[in-house]
Amino acid sequence: MPPLNTSSRGDVHRWSQTLIPTAREAPTDAETPSHILLSRAGFIRKVAAGVYDYLPLAWRTLGKIMRIVREEMNAAGAAELFMPVLVPFEFYRETKRDQAYGDLLFRVTDRKGNLAALGPTHEETITELVKGSITSYKQLPLNLYQIQTKFRDEARPRAGLLRCREFIMKDAYSFTMHVEGPGGLNEQYDAMYAAYNNIFRRCGLDFTVVEAESGPIGGSASHEFMVNCASGEDTILKCPASGYAANVEKCEIGERSWSFDTPHETGATAGGGGVVKHHTPNLPGIDEVAGVLKVAPRQMLKTIVFEAKGPARDGDPSPSLRWILATVRGDHDANEGKVKAASGCAVALADEKAARAAGFAIGYVSPRMAASAPGTLLLIDPDAATGDAWATGADEKDYHVTNFRWKAEMGQILADNQRVKVADIRNALPGDPSPRAKGATLEAARGIEVGHIFKLGTKYSDAMGLTVLDDKQQRRSVIMGCYGIGVSRTMAACVEMSHDTDGIVWPAAIAPYHVLITLLKPDHPEHAALARRLADDLASYGADVLIDDRDERPGVKFKDADLVGFPVRLTVGEKALAEGGVEFKARKTSGKGSVVKLPDAVAACLASL
RNA sequence: CGGGGUGUAGCGCAGCUUGGUAGCGCGUCUCGUUCGGGACGAGAAGGUCGUAGGUUCAAAUCCUAUCACCCCGACCA
Incomplete structure (x- = not known):
């Protein structure tokens, strides 16, 4: 019985009969x-x-x-x-x-x-x-x-x-x-x-599977499939020891030690006394405030006000929970998903008007608000939970303070784990400890998202x-x-992943054609017949073949072959024929290619695909 | 949506400041010479200068409006 599916035979097409408008220059917008x-x-x-x-x-x-x-x-x-x-x-x-x-x-x-x-x-x-x-x-x-x-x-x-x-x-x-x-x-x-x-x-494709947030589409668990390439739009973090990988939004951070008694190795520490107030009007961001206060952003505390949304989940310790403060170091970014996880309830960035009405001086909030505003849970990132003297907001418009010390300013409430928790609540960065392998650190890589799976x-x-x-x-x-x-x-x-200065380098599996047969003298009947024979032979093994039968100079044809990126090029011309063969050249390899005897040509192509 | 920029021949660009009958390179077509890594010569075709108003004897050029497109940011499967 003949096979039901005969599609395993490859295509044989001629360049002159399809549309391949190659160009020396690309449009400016590319x-x-x-x-x-x-x-x-x-x-x-x-x-x-x-x-x-x-x-x-x-x-x-x-x-x-x-x-x-x-x-x-x-x-x-x-x-x-x-x-x-x-x-x-x-x-x-x-x-x-x-x-x-x-x-x-x-x-x-x-x-x-x-x-x-x-x-x-x-x-x-x-x-x-x-x-x-x-x-x-x-x-x-x-x-x-x-x-x-x-x-x-x-x-x-x-x-x-x-x-x-x-x-x-x-x-x-x-x-x-x-x-x-x-x-x-x-x-x-x-x-x-x-x-x-x-x-x-x-x-x-060379790709990495990363753990991901599910995004606006909703749902619980999610993975992204990222093609690895330096020009990718998305940053991902990988642990080289365990193979763990995640995108920035999702990436967990390994155990970090912290203590309100221990100064950070780089922080200023000595001396006592209370906070010192500074006038800091009209400064748009942490960097500007840090500049005026003459401290580094990493010596500042940034406190973001979140609103508790909807009923908290299982075992909510405080049904009246209204506000969640997330305090991270000035050079770090709070992560909403982690705030949600650490607080145990759905959160959203607080509405500015409502927050102001509740007494939060948005832009100048300090962790001390956890003590004064009712229904507030304070989350502190471990990197912010040290005995250092910090710079932070003064809870008053246009003012910041320096010499903020957790124990001196917060007192007893720090020990109340109903109201204050230390937890991972920031975006991961390269160099952070891996969540899956002790001693290993996360590395950054870039990629392009090509697949995404969700549990809805x-x-x-x-x-x-x-x-x-x-x-x-x-x-x-x-x-x-x-x-x-x-x-x-x-x-x-x-x-993006696979190209060089001459053009595209297609993997065989998704190349438009597997083999390009470059006919140097398309008008030569014997050359044309040979090309056709080779093409048919290759096609019978399932290879897709394009015959470049254009009346163009050899240089043009070679340049176009490299530009389009056919995995294999066979050149039919006088030189190789004189040696009883055709020239074989794989796109991946540099150099001029080599002559293969006619009877071996098809096998050579198939072997490199 | 904020900031910046560009629209002139298929592609890449000049001309605009200072208004005067639209140019260059690549590509295309014809002829000839070439022919293994984007050839050479001679000739030719191809443009309502994004669009609409306005100023002017005269607008690619100046003014107004509008549309499209690009970059940075915000956003983003």
Whole structure:
């Protein structure tokens, strides 16, 4: 019986019959390597800000990425479907994401005046779909995905394909009745985690998986898949000893010792007495205040006022909790997620008016407010919890104080762990102790986010009423997960990761063609026939081949070959033919290539792919 | 959304200060010579100077409005 699937044969195309508009110069607005090279090599062309044409080469590469995505998603038990770009605006109102997304949502009005959004993701649409089409817990678990054009009205599109207003994304959504065990959310999540590793590995990418905050999409646990490259927009932190990696927002910090009795090694310490007040009007930030007070930012305490939102979770020690003060060193940044974790309740940056009304001199707040303002919990970062003399706010507009000492200023309350806690509440920095390996320190690296997986929980099913009866006849909200891959961004990230001064260097798996056959004399019938034979032979092994049959000078063809970045180039010309072969050159290796005998040419190509 | 900047031929740019019939390089087309790392010569095509008003005998140039695009920041899957 013939095989049902004959698609394993490769393509053979001719340069003269496709559209590859290479250029010596890129448009001025292209600045990042991927933008410049994809433009110059004829992959993309800008149509409007953050909107691009994908030309034949780009579409081939995107097709290969999508194919890998489909194979791994299908293997992981997910089913592909296709949802509309046009989403009724009502869907986003139901989940309040019209608020959360704000202007990021593209809006269109139809002739009847009805508002729709161009979907940035499809949680609402798919929740609505599943709600109307499953009737029993017995139909779960379910994982559905699509590969679609997505829209985000970015305030500032930039860097070509890396930050677009229109882009291609794979989004998957899982539906389960429970979290643990077979058929649960964690099982789905772990399957996606494994599938994503397979996908990016098969694409030939160098990447790191990091722990992440789930962001405005909501949910509990989350991982980001980052392509490693120095030009990446995102900073991540890694522990070289344990392999732990996380983004800045999420990264934990290892055990730090602290004591209100022990001066920090660099701090000024000696002497007693109370605080000294200084007039510090109209200074916009810590650095300016530090300059006037003649101290370093690291010798200052920065106190941020958070508002306790909603009912505190289990075992809230103080139901009347109203304010949370987060004190970190002046050169550190408080981390809202960590403040939330340390305080045990949902928090938000305090509304300035309300905080002022409660007596907080915003911009001049000191930890002493924990003693004077009722319903206040003070969180102190370990690096701020030392016996040093600090500079901090005077709790009075336009004034700061120096010689602030915790014990002298705060007294008994410091020991009251209902009202004061020392905890990790700041963003991690390179050099901080690793949370996973004693003695190791965190290192910074940069990356481009190409995949993100979340455990959503019941946020959308609650909001939209997606419930089914479970095996105990209890009506329960379905537990969701969502899993995204930026397909078009992955192509660009790959170029950022893999290029040199001559052009792109594609991994074979997602190169638009595996092999370029450069015909030096395209008009020579025997040369052309040889090229065709080699191409057909390669194609029979599944390789995609492009024959450069253009009537161009050799230099032009070689430059274009390097620019586009075909993994292998075979050159058919007099020189090598005189030796009974063709020239073989792998894009990854420098130099001029070498002559291989005709019978060995195909094997040489296949061996290097 | 704040700050800065740019719109002139497919791409990269000059011309604008001081108003006077729009230019250069690359690319494109024709002919010839070339032909293994972006050739050379000769010739040619191609532009409502972002758009709309205004000033002027005359506007790419000066004024006003408007649109688009880019950079830094804010924001951000």
